[in-house]
Amino acid sequence: MSALTRFLRQNKIQKENTKYAATKSLVDEQGNPLYWVIKPLSTSENDRIRDDCTVEVPLTGKPNLFRQKLLTSKYLSKMIAASVVEPNLYDKELQDSYGVITPEELVKAMVDDPGEYSKFAEFIQNFNGFNETLDDKVEKAKN
Numbered sequence: 001m002s003a004l005t006r007f008l009r010q011n012k013i014q015k016e017n018t019k020y021a022a023t024k025s026l027v028d029e030q031g032n033p034l035y036w037v038i039k040p041l042s043t044s045e046n047d048r049i050r051d052d053c054t055v056e057v058p059l060t061g062k063p064n065l066f067r068q069k070l071l072t073s074k075y076l077s078k079m080i081a082a083s084v085v086e087p088n089l090y091d092k093e094l095q096d097s098y099g100v101i102t103p104e105e106l107v108k109a110m111v112d113d114p115g116e117y118s119k120f121a122e123f124i125q126n127f128n129g130f131n132e133t134l135d136d137k138v139e140k141a142k143n
Helices: 043-052 072-083 092-098 103-110 114-127 134-142
Strands: 018-020 036-038 054-058 066-070 084-086
Touching (some): 072 114
Antiparallel strands (some): 036 084
């Protein structure tokens, strides 16, 4: 195999979907937490989500100058929703049962314990290759 052919797509290792019990409040008949199917995001998908969650913020005292700010909560909720394969967060019956209209709202309604949601967000970030969570980066930036 030549050096170039090693880089061809057919030789690339594909990351498989995984399962994660996002909340203890949704259980099967035996009382075991239900597992959600999670897919890895591509770099392009992540870029689209990040762009959608980035806003221009005016610089104080500098007219017509702006800096970009990532809306981290929005970014994380969109990243989670984009990663979830099952349950189908776009299912109208499921959304209606929680009284929500977007996949992001549905995740927050289904995983309504803040600690579980935070752990779920951390799992999704780690699964998608972010070893340091966005919250960790924000804390570092503040200090």
